[in-house]
Amino acid sequence: MRASLIQIAVDEGESVESRRRRAAALVREQAGADLVVLPELWTTGAFAFDAFQAAAETLDGPTYEAMAKAASDAGVWLHAGSIPECAPEGTVYNTSLVISPAGDLVASYRKIHRFGFDRGEAVLMGAGREPVTVPLPDTTLGLATCYDLRFPELFRSLVDAGAEILVVPAGWPERRRAHWTLLARARAVEDQAFVLACGTAGAHAGVPQAGHSIVVDPWGEVLAEAGHDEEVLTVEFDPAEVAATRERFPALKDRVLGLESPRH
Numbered sequence: 001m002r003a004s005l006i007q008i009a010v011d012e013g014e015s016v017e018s019r020r021r022r023a024a025a026l027v028r029e030q031a032g033a034d035l036v037v038l039p040e041l042w043t044t045g046a047f048a049f050d051a052f053q054a055a056a057e058t059l060d061g062p063t064y065e066a067m068a069k070a071a072s073d074a075g076v077w078l079h080a081g082s083i084p085e086c087a088p089e090g091t092v093y094n095t096s097l098v099i100s101p102a103g104d105l106v107a108s109y110r111k112i113h114r115f116g117f118d119r120g121e122a123v124l125m126g127a128g129r130e131p132v133t134v135p136l137p138d139t140t141l142g143l144a145t146c147y148d149l150r151f152p153e154l155f156r157s158l159v160d161a162g163a164e165i166l167v168v169p170a171g172w173p174e175r176r177r178a179h180w181t182l183l184a185r186a187r188a189v190e191d192q193a194f195v196l197a198c199g200t201a202g203a204h205a206g207v208p209q210a211g212h213s214i215v216v217d218p219w220g221e222v223l224a225e226a227g228h229d230e231e232v233l234t235v236e237f238d239p240a241e242v243a244a245t246r247e248r249f250p251a252l253k254d255r256v257l258g259l260e261s262p263r264h
Protein backbone atom coordinates (compact mmCIF):
# COMPACT_ATOMS: atom_id res chain seq x y z
CA MET A 1 0.00 0.00 0.00
CA ARG A 2 1.20 3.48 -0.85
CA ALA A 3 -0.05 6.23 1.45
CA SER A 4 0.44 9.99 1.22
CA LEU A 5 -0.08 12.22 4.25
CA ILE A 6 -0.70 15.83 3.26
CA GLN A 7 0.70 18.00 6.05
CA ILE A 8 -0.89 21.19 4.81
CA ALA A 9 -0.01 24.57 6.36
CA VAL A 10 -2.91 26.24 8.14
CA ASP A 11 -2.00 29.90 8.48
CA GLU A 12 -4.34 32.79 9.27
CA GLY A 13 -3.36 34.75 6.16
CA GLU A 14 -5.02 32.25 3.80
CA SER A 15 -8.78 31.99 3.21
CA VAL A 16 -10.66 28.72 3.66
CA GLU A 17 -11.49 28.73 -0.08
CA SER A 18 -7.85 29.13 -1.07
CA ARG A 19 -6.75 26.32 1.26
CA ARG A 20 -9.53 24.09 -0.05
CA ARG A 21 -8.31 24.67 -3.62
CA ARG A 22 -4.72 23.93 -2.60
CA ALA A 23 -5.73 20.78 -0.74
CA ALA A 24 -7.68 19.53 -3.77
CA ALA A 25 -4.67 20.15 -6.02
CA LEU A 26 -2.38 18.32 -3.58
CA VAL A 27 -4.78 15.34 -3.48
CA ARG A 28 -4.84 15.22 -7.30
CA GLU A 29 -1.02 15.15 -7.32
CA GLN A 30 -1.16 11.89 -5.32
CA ALA A 31 -2.61 9.84 -8.24
CA GLY A 32 -0.98 6.41 -7.93
CA ALA A 33 -1.29 6.31 -4.14
CA ASP A 34 -3.82 3.93 -2.54
CA LEU A 35 -4.66 6.11 0.43
CA VAL A 36 -4.31 9.87 0.95
CA VAL A 37 -4.78 11.54 4.34
CA LEU A 38 -5.44 15.18 5.29
CA PRO A 39 -5.25 16.60 8.85
CA GLU A 40 -7.81 17.70 11.42
CA LEU A 41 -9.88 20.87 10.84
CA TRP A 42 -7.58 22.03 8.06
CA THR A 43 -10.17 24.42 6.62
CA THR A 44 -10.17 26.63 9.75
CA GLY A 45 -7.31 25.38 11.93
CA ALA A 46 -7.91 23.23 15.02
CA PHE A 47 -7.23 26.15 17.38
CA ALA A 48 -9.20 28.80 15.44
CA PHE A 49 -12.17 28.41 17.78
CA ASP A 50 -13.80 31.67 16.67
CA ALA A 51 -14.03 30.35 13.11
CA PHE A 52 -15.76 27.01 13.80
CA GLN A 53 -19.37 28.22 13.74
CA ALA A 54 -19.07 30.32 10.59
CA ALA A 55 -17.13 27.62 8.73
CA ALA A 56 -19.39 24.74 9.81
CA GLU A 57 -20.79 22.82 6.86
CA THR A 58 -22.91 19.77 6.22
CA LEU A 59 -21.41 16.41 5.28
CA ASP A 60 -22.25 17.09 1.62
CA GLY A 61 -20.97 20.67 1.79
CA PRO A 62 -18.17 22.43 -0.11
CA THR A 63 -15.29 20.48 1.47
CA TYR A 64 -16.88 17.12 0.66
CA GLU A 65 -17.65 18.32 -2.88
CA ALA A 66 -14.10 19.49 -3.54
CA MET A 67 -12.51 16.42 -1.91
CA ALA A 68 -14.83 13.93 -3.64
CA LYS A 69 -13.90 15.40 -7.02
CA ALA A 70 -10.19 15.37 -6.16
CA ALA A 71 -10.36 11.75 -4.89
CA SER A 72 -12.12 10.52 -8.01
CA ASP A 73 -9.79 12.51 -10.32
CA ALA A 74 -6.78 10.94 -8.56
CA GLY A 75 -8.43 7.49 -8.14
CA VAL A 76 -7.48 7.26 -4.45
CA TRP A 77 -9.12 6.44 -1.14
CA LEU A 78 -9.14 9.77 0.67
CA HIS A 79 -9.32 10.34 4.39
CA ALA A 80 -10.23 14.01 3.95
CA GLY A 81 -9.27 14.97 7.50
CA SER A 82 -11.97 16.59 9.59
CA ILE A 83 -14.36 19.50 9.11
CA PRO A 84 -16.53 21.47 11.52
CA GLU A 85 -19.75 19.61 10.69
CA CYS A 86 -23.08 21.38 11.19
CA ALA A 87 -25.50 18.59 12.11
CA PRO A 88 -29.21 18.89 11.25
CA GLU A 89 -30.12 19.85 14.86
CA GLY A 90 -27.50 22.63 14.81
CA THR A 91 -24.73 21.03 16.88
CA VAL A 92 -21.23 21.43 15.43
CA TYR A 93 -19.04 18.31 15.49
CA ASN A 94 -15.40 17.72 14.57
CA THR A 95 -16.10 15.16 11.86
CA SER A 96 -13.73 13.15 9.67
CA LEU A 97 -14.72 12.06 6.18
CA VAL A 98 -13.55 9.02 4.23
CA ILE A 99 -14.18 9.12 0.48
CA SER A 100 -13.84 6.26 -2.01
CA PRO A 101 -11.99 6.46 -5.35
CA ALA A 102 -15.44 6.84 -6.93
CA GLY A 103 -16.01 9.99 -4.87
CA ASP A 104 -18.58 8.48 -2.49
CA LEU A 105 -18.64 9.34 1.20
CA VAL A 106 -18.15 5.89 2.73
CA ALA A 107 -17.66 6.87 6.39
CA SER A 108 -17.75 9.78 8.77
CA TYR A 109 -16.44 9.89 12.34
CA ARG A 110 -17.33 12.48 14.97
CA LYS A 111 -14.35 13.04 17.28
CA ILE A 112 -15.12 11.46 20.64
CA HIS A 113 -12.61 13.19 22.94
CA ARG A 114 -12.89 16.97 22.56
CA PHE A 115 -9.81 19.03 23.39
CA GLY A 116 -9.72 22.18 25.52
CA PHE A 117 -10.91 21.21 29.01
CA ASP A 118 -13.37 24.03 29.75
CA ARG A 119 -12.81 26.06 26.57
CA GLY A 120 -12.45 25.85 22.78
CA GLU A 121 -13.54 22.67 21.09
CA ALA A 122 -14.63 21.13 24.40
CA VAL A 123 -17.42 23.70 24.82
CA LEU A 124 -18.08 24.69 21.20
CA MET A 125 -18.50 21.25 19.69
CA GLY A 126 -20.57 18.17 20.38
CA ALA A 127 -18.89 14.88 21.30
CA GLY A 128 -19.13 11.84 19.05
CA ARG A 129 -20.14 8.54 20.64
CA GLU A 130 -19.36 5.95 17.97
CA PRO A 131 -15.96 4.46 17.06
CA VAL A 132 -15.76 3.91 13.30
CA THR A 133 -13.86 1.39 11.16
CA VAL A 134 -13.74 1.46 7.37
CA PRO A 135 -13.16 -1.70 5.31
CA LEU A 136 -10.88 -1.12 2.30
CA PRO A 137 -10.27 -3.83 -0.33
CA ASP A 138 -7.34 -5.50 1.54
CA THR A 139 -7.40 -4.07 5.05
CA THR A 140 -9.47 -2.07 7.55
CA LEU A 141 -8.98 1.49 8.77
CA GLY A 142 -9.75 2.60 12.32
CA LEU A 143 -10.56 6.30 12.74
CA ALA A 144 -9.47 8.63 15.54
CA THR A 145 -8.79 12.36 15.69
CA CYS A 146 -5.94 14.26 17.40
CA TYR A 147 -6.66 14.37 21.19
CA ASP A 148 -8.21 10.86 20.82
CA LEU A 149 -4.58 9.69 20.58
CA ARG A 150 -4.35 10.03 24.37
CA PHE A 151 -7.15 7.51 24.98
CA PRO A 152 -5.94 3.94 24.31
CA GLU A 153 -9.33 2.35 25.03
CA LEU A 154 -10.75 3.92 21.86
CA PHE A 155 -7.95 2.34 19.81
CA ARG A 156 -8.53 -1.05 21.44
CA SER A 157 -12.18 -0.87 20.44
CA LEU A 158 -11.08 -0.17 16.85
CA VAL A 159 -8.69 -3.13 16.93
CA ASP A 160 -11.46 -5.34 18.33
CA ALA A 161 -13.55 -4.29 15.32
CA GLY A 162 -10.79 -5.39 12.92
CA ALA A 163 -8.74 -2.21 12.38
CA GLU A 164 -5.22 -2.73 11.04
CA ILE A 165 -4.40 0.85 10.04
CA LEU A 166 -5.15 3.55 12.62
CA VAL A 167 -5.57 6.90 10.87
CA VAL A 168 -5.22 9.99 13.05
CA PRO A 169 -5.69 13.43 11.50
CA ALA A 170 -4.55 16.12 13.91
CA GLY A 171 -3.84 19.78 14.56
CA TRP A 172 -1.20 19.10 17.20
CA PRO A 173 0.72 22.04 18.66
CA GLU A 174 4.50 22.35 18.58
CA ARG A 175 4.72 22.72 22.35
CA ARG A 176 3.58 19.10 22.87
CA ARG A 177 5.38 17.54 19.91
CA ALA A 178 7.19 15.01 22.11
CA HIS A 179 3.81 13.63 23.25
CA TRP A 180 2.63 13.31 19.63
CA THR A 181 5.52 11.13 18.55
CA LEU A 182 5.48 9.07 21.73
CA LEU A 183 1.72 8.45 21.64
CA ALA A 184 1.71 7.53 17.93
CA ARG A 185 4.40 4.93 18.60
CA ALA A 186 2.68 3.70 21.77
CA ARG A 187 -0.63 3.14 19.96
CA ALA A 188 1.19 1.24 17.17
CA VAL A 189 3.10 -1.01 19.60
CA GLU A 190 0.22 -1.80 21.95
CA ASP A 191 -2.32 -2.35 19.16
CA GLN A 192 0.16 -4.01 16.77
CA ALA A 193 -1.18 -1.86 13.96
CA PHE A 194 0.06 0.76 11.52
CA VAL A 195 -0.47 4.33 12.72
CA LEU A 196 -0.79 7.06 10.10
CA ALA A 197 -0.85 10.36 11.98
CA CYS A 198 -1.20 13.47 9.83
CA GLY A 199 -0.77 16.90 11.42
CA THR A 200 -0.73 20.45 10.13
CA ALA A 201 2.11 22.89 9.53
CA GLY A 202 1.88 26.66 10.00
CA ALA A 203 0.45 28.68 12.90
CA HIS A 204 -3.04 29.94 13.62
CA ALA A 205 -4.72 31.62 16.60
CA GLY A 206 -1.22 32.08 18.09
CA VAL A 207 -0.57 28.32 18.15
CA PRO A 208 2.44 27.11 16.13
CA GLN A 209 1.74 23.64 14.78
CA ALA A 210 4.07 20.68 15.25
CA GLY A 211 4.04 19.22 11.74
CA HIS A 212 6.01 15.97 12.09
CA SER A 213 3.33 13.75 10.59
CA ILE A 214 4.40 10.21 11.23
CA VAL A 215 3.87 6.65 9.99
CA VAL A 216 4.65 3.86 12.45
CA ASP A 217 4.61 0.12 11.77
CA PRO A 218 3.08 -2.58 14.04
CA TRP A 219 6.46 -3.13 15.72
CA GLY A 220 6.67 0.55 16.67
CA GLU A 221 9.31 1.45 14.10
CA VAL A 222 8.96 4.86 12.48
CA LEU A 223 8.67 4.28 8.73
CA ALA A 224 8.58 7.97 7.84
CA GLU A 225 8.35 11.30 9.60
CA ALA A 226 7.76 14.76 8.13
CA GLY A 227 9.55 17.94 9.09
CA HIS A 228 8.02 21.10 10.50
CA ASP A 229 6.78 22.74 7.29
CA GLU A 230 4.15 21.93 4.67
CA GLU A 231 5.04 18.60 3.12
CA VAL A 232 3.55 15.48 1.56
CA LEU A 233 4.88 12.40 3.37
CA THR A 234 4.71 9.31 1.16
CA VAL A 235 5.34 5.80 2.41
CA GLU A 236 4.90 2.23 1.17
CA PHE A 237 4.03 -0.63 3.51
CA ASP A 238 2.32 -4.01 3.52
CA PRO A 239 -0.87 -4.21 5.64
CA ALA A 240 -0.29 -7.99 5.91
CA GLU A 241 2.50 -7.13 8.39
CA VAL A 242 -0.22 -6.56 10.99
CA ALA A 243 -1.36 -10.19 10.95
CA ALA A 244 2.25 -11.39 10.75
CA THR A 245 3.27 -9.30 13.79
CA ARG A 246 0.23 -10.41 15.81
CA GLU A 247 1.03 -14.03 14.94
CA ARG A 248 4.76 -13.76 15.78
CA PHE A 249 4.26 -11.86 19.05
CA PRO A 250 0.68 -12.64 20.12
CA ALA A 251 0.41 -10.17 23.02
CA LEU A 252 -3.12 -9.12 22.05
CA LYS A 253 -4.25 -12.68 22.77
CA ASP A 254 -3.06 -12.31 26.39
CA ARG A 255 -5.46 -9.50 27.24
CA VAL A 256 -7.39 -10.06 30.44
CA LEU A 257 -10.78 -8.41 30.17
CA GLY A 258 -13.34 -7.64 32.86
CA LEU A 259 -10.89 -7.08 35.75
CA GLU A 260 -12.29 -6.61 39.21
CA SER A 261 -12.14 -3.14 40.80
CA PRO A 262 -8.80 -2.33 42.50
CA ARG A 263 -8.64 -3.33 46.18
CA HIS A 264 -7.84 -0.47 48.64
Ligand SMILES: NC(=O)CCC(=O)C(=O)O
Pocket residue numbers: 040046114115145146147148150170171172173176179
Ligand atom coordinates in the same frame (compact mmCIF):
# COMPACT_ATOMS: atom_id res chain seq x y z
N1 LIG B 1 -6.83 19.47 18.44
C1 LIG B 1 -6.49 18.68 19.43
O1 LIG B 1 -7.15 17.69 19.73
C2 LIG B 1 -5.25 19.07 20.16
C3 LIG B 1 -4.77 17.99 21.12
C4 LIG B 1 -3.57 18.43 21.90
O2 LIG B 1 -3.08 19.52 21.74
C5 LIG B 1 -3.03 17.49 22.90
O3 LIG B 1 -3.58 16.42 23.11
O4 LIG B 1 -1.99 17.83 23.48
